[in-house]
Amino acid sequence: MTSPIALRIPNPHLLKPLLRYCATLCCGLTLTSCASQAPAPQTAQNATPIPQQARIVDPHSYANTDAFITQRIALDLSVDFDRHVLSGSAELTLSRINGGADTLVLDTRDLEISAVETAEREGAYRSTSYSLAQADPILGSALRITMPQQATRVRIYYTTRPQASGLQWLSPAQTAGKQQPFLFTQSQAIHARSWIPLQDTPRVRAAYDARIKTPPGLMAVMSAENPQALSADGEYRFSMPQPIPSYLIALAVGDLRYQAMGQRTAVYAEPSMLAAAAAEFEDTEAMLERCEAIFGPYRWGRYDLLILPPSFPYGGMENPRLTFVTPSVITGDKSLVSLIAHELAHSWSGNLVTNATWNDFWLNEGFTVHLTNRIVEEVFGLDVAQQERAIGASDLKRTLSELEQPRDKTLVPELAGRDPDDNVTDVPYEKGALFLAYLEQQYGRPRFDEFLRGWFDAHAFQSETTADFRAWLDRELLQKTPGVVSAAKIEEWMTSTEMPTDTPWPQSTAFATVDAAREAWLSGSTPLAEMDTAHWSTRQWEYFLNSLPTPLPAAQLAALDERFNLSQTTNRVIAARWFRDAALSQYQPAYPALRKHLNSIGRMLLIEPVYTALAKTPDGLALAEQIYAEARSGYHPIAQTSVEKILAKARAEQAGH
8 A cells, every 4th residue: 555645834935825725625626726816925035936836736746846846857868778777867957936945856766866966057066965765666766855045956867777667678579670679668657757857747847858878770769859860879869848747758769760751740660660650640641730720730840650569558659749659550551540640639638738637637638539539530531430439438338337446437536545557547538538529519519629729729838637627618618608518517527427318429320330230140130151341440340349248159259250360360459359259258269369469469458458358267367377477578567567457356356355
């Protein structure tokens, strides 16, 4: 169990604002929503006015943002593939919020700190004292640094550890080219602290610069302005001029090449994957243009893609200027490119306007799913968008039936004392999107598009809470168009564990065709050989496999496999759904291909359901543990943790605990 975080009382100048904050908790508001009603707090000499991000409580960070807030980060790191470490320094330029503060508190996890220095604005660096607290299993260790009275800069010399949760080191055999090693980061949600000592909270946004030194012949890229060619000496310099939260700082190093796709879009990939990736994602520029037409200007310069090795634990990661993408969406038919639409949409919802804490995660993901559906509809048509919406709604219903903690079924979970990765479920994504679809339905698309664009423009490069959004919603929609949606209805969407009775559940005519074909086969009225699937999309196949009864008799599974060769499909999404059904029905002829699937990819969306299904029975659990032992080294640390939780839970349940 996580130790509770002690309440830190700030200096007397900040006591009244703190008491105001505590009072607002009692009425269900946050300080940011009441700030306009309260007099501005006084600040000490040499301090700046307390900004909004200093007033937000984040249970997942030790950082004392009531005293200091990071304005800029400068990294100087060398990449050591032999030792699996990054080593060098991180320099933080700080704004003093409390002029009397003598200690800076940063977030770290598994970092070896060798020295710390501080400096005044233009002064020379001098050594200072520091201490590293005992590690918490989730939060890591607080790094406390003594700050002289006028110091506004700090430089930390450090080395990461090989087990850093935000880094994955791949051997040449684990890459597409099999010749060079590969490194990539995954900083969301609180993994940036495992490779950079910093204020690891989304409420703090900072620009950054970096100097990265790599072995010869490898290219480094970051969520910043990137090179387009190899460096002769292995040294790369980067600049991210826009302020971003810590979880969006990203780095990858490998045998990478660059290929342009449009004026502002390009792809980075290993040479053997470059052409296929560029062809698959050639519509990215069109998506970008449609986004701008609906939601306002793209504010990040370029939008490029990095294709990672198969062990990447997510479909994509919206690192600004350079989205990280799983190769599992490269199918040759563009059937899964909605993932790119999703990551692109994050350029507005998440990157431009960011959730201030991980309790507000739906502000990132619910908005982004809604925007994704709008982009897909604009670029690929209403029918494709409705299929996407319906699949998401189906997944949400399944998730709601399985979640054990009632509040996790709401848009306002309580994650204090828990890993914020626990909230990466369909609820913030799909329930959040359905809430926005409901508002669009009530106010009409033109009015709601205008509302969203106003939200992005007014809060650009800021981190916001759910309370901030509710205040904006009340002011810009509820009050300006009274009688359409009530405050009680908004509260129901936010806090109810049940879906509202007037939820706008999506319907797809393409899925009605699938329903008819499935029922005709299951009832025996149409032989499987006569089922016409020639024009089914990937989403239709997903829907078909999702809607099959489980367990299904082995004879029917065998017939499906023989007719459609499902165990050998190269479409990873369809394969994951099929292997889940095979595991739930204990269809063992599919197990060799299932084992290969789990050994060859680390994307959690495609492996978690299969492990979960296998672990339902003692024999299946034994097989799942055997396969995991084989596959573990190829999984990212985040995926390892996720699978281990699945297996541990199954063991406990089967032991009767």
